[in-house]
Amino acid sequence: MPDPEQGESRRRGRNETEEERADRMWQELIQEVRVAQTGVQILFGFLLTVVFTPRYAQLSDTDQMIYIITVVLGACATGALIGPVSLHRLVSGRRVKPQAVRWASRLTLLGLVLLLATTSAALLLILRVATHDGFVPYLVAGVVTWYLVCWFVLPMWTRHRHTTR
Template sequence: MNERHAAAPPDGGGRTDRGRNETAEERADRQWQELMQEIRVAQTGVQILFGFLLTVAFTPRFQRLSETDTSIYIGTVVAGSLAAGALIGPVSFHRIVSGRRIKPQAVVWAARLTFAGIVLLLVTFTSALLLVLRVATHGVLVPCLVSGVVAWYLLCWFALPLWARERHTDEE
């Protein structure tokens, strides 16, 4: 979320000049609702993956993991925990600042936490995939497969949105 868009100054009539007829408060409310919908999608993915990751340490096969695979597992669990924290953070943030009339700023901080959560989710998915493929295949194609999936994530999650933002955003 771009800060200059989150707290855009209203025109003379108290309405923002962004193609919508809304006040700064209405804009912040709308942005907050949109952000919460986005977070719900990401939270579900990280919570399910994190839950499964937590159970791995209690399986008989875990004891037979190599030191490298155990390190990858620990890094994956930590990244998943950090991702969950970042993606749940906006809810706590909102609850703590609710009623303080700082929703535009809360939207900015919640968007930052969400972005951090998405980056950490990328790390979690990547390391989980690396671990599963290493344990399941022991193959030399593992780095190629993981690199291909990471490239796909980067394309879908970052490159395409950044391209669309650049191509379709009007100059102000």
């Protein structure tokens, strides 16, 4: 038989102050950002080396343009995903942690969208160079759809379905 006090506690959520909640959310956000930062930094580092290979000069103008766009997207994703660290450092001790958490969360979400674009563009370039086949855009579209489902659709569905009203 469920404990009525537990049920009441479950409806209210955690019993924490705004500052305690901000501290907890900050720790969770930083753990999430670490995962995304690692991925974007590895991808961006790899992208930076491509232009220095002999093969780069042999790419078509279209493929070189895709490469340039991919590098710029990677740089933007890196900036957005490192942004929360800088934000925290610059506002630390100013008693604005709840606001900093909100902005850091927005930067992280933007970084994930830019990481999706970077990864998709890199996949497009790699598959165009590797296969030269007309099915490449469809394959990339399938992978983008998979990312969208995993990164956004499923979390938003879960949020909608299981959020207490």
